[in-house]
Amino acid sequence: MKQIDLSLYAITDENLIKPENLAEAVEQAISGGATVIQYRAKNKNSRQMYQEATVIKKVCDKYGIPLIVNDRVDIAIAVNADGVHVGQEDLDVEVVRRIIGFDRILGLSTKNLEQVKKANSLPVDYIGFGSIFPTTTKENAKVSGIETLKEVIKLSIQPVVAIGGINHKNVIEVLETGCKNVAVVSAIFGSDDIYSATKKLKAVIEKGR
Amino acid sequence: MKQIDLSLYAITDENLIKPENLAEAVEQAISGGATVIQYRAKNKNSRQMYQEATVIKKVCDKYGIPLIVNDRVDIAIAVNADGVHVGQEDLDVEVVRRIIGFDRILGLSTKNLEQVKKANSLPVDYIGFGSIFPTTTKENAKVSGIETLKEVIKLSIQPVVAIGGINHKNVIEVLETGCKNVAVVSAIFGSDDIYSATKKLKAVIEKGR
Numbered sequence A, B: 001m002k003q004i005d006l007s008l009y010a011i012t013d014e015n016l017i018k019p020e021n022l023a024e025a026v027e028q029a030i031s032g033g034a035t036v037i038q039y040r041a042k043n044k045n046s047r048q049m050y051q052e053a054t055v056i057k058k059v060c061d062k063y064g065i066p067l068i069v070n071d072r073v074d075i076a077i078a079v080n081a082d083g084v085h086v087g088q089e090d091l092d093v094e095v096v097r098r099i100i101g102f103d104r105i106l107g108l109s110t111k112n113l114e115q116v117k118k119a120n121s122l123p124v125d126y127i128g129f130g131s132i133f134p135t136t137t138k139e140n141a142k143v144s145g146i147e148t149l150k151e152v153i154k155l156s157i158q159p160v161v162a163i164g165g166i167n168h169k170n171v172i173e174v175l176e177t178g179c180k181n182v183a184v185v186s187a188i189f190g191s192d193d194i195y196s197a198t199k200k201l202k203a204v205i206e207k208g209r
């Protein structure tokens, strides 16, 4: 499977970033230390998604940072993204893998130990796990907590990216479980100074990892 | 480009057909004379779309009728559909063609003469044109009328599929313009007896074509 640094995984949010600020926001996140960008949009048409993903891809390419597209395999292929991330309500990873081949990264969201266990035998490159803490980004996200994350780290044969309500204050708790990768949305894109917010988070991760 | 009989082009509608009735509805439409099925869904997640498109594909394969997926190139590839149909808010046809290659059908919705003219130099296999009549299926659909359709038929080098508010009563007006293909949604899937509604429409088309 493809090598990828998942340690500071930044996910875009259409409610936090205005379309006209997307390139700048992603550039700040990357400059601050984001190691991978995920483009996620749930309320845009295909044309808008393609345009936005194209903009982000250009920034990612400039810095040699991989771009992963959430859910939409067609958009990922259309902009030549480095990978696709799917959730439990998206296409099956076997189906996605058949379409994208083995040159692109494939990630899967998991929410409980059963899904983590199942993912051990699926053709994925990493799993997301969460929500670790309560979050405002995803409504009704089930909180799994640090104790469950410890079990996930033991159970999973895939790299694990912790997600959900993680910020520079609580990220140390995540890293103490042995988890080496964190995904953030509002902790950086909800900040007025995305660069500094990312840099602050990055510093804690590099120290605690 | 691929050969396809577009004469009675049936488009599914998630507001008219319950998910559990989808296979039966499509089978009735095909038995009644539909020559091509388009799967269209705007309010479903990728997993649901894949499942529904898979169900429809099975019915289409049973009768040797092509399946075209609206907008979602990834779903089309995932279920091995015969083609993709995109609108002006979807991916560019050049981008879609690059992804699907030339073995799959590619259709494009057009709404005015300018778009029809432009489509003459695009890598599409057919164009949709409408709305011909007022329709309840698409909110705020602009009505173009029979007179404009006449011009479209003269202007387009692509096969034209007329769409929008067409039923067994007014379809003769459409055919009299020289247009040989009609797309319908509610005229058949809005009927209590989809088979009979399709058959009635088919009879007029075969006579008037």
Ligand code: NI
Pocket: A024, A027, A028
């Ligand atoms: Ni800048």
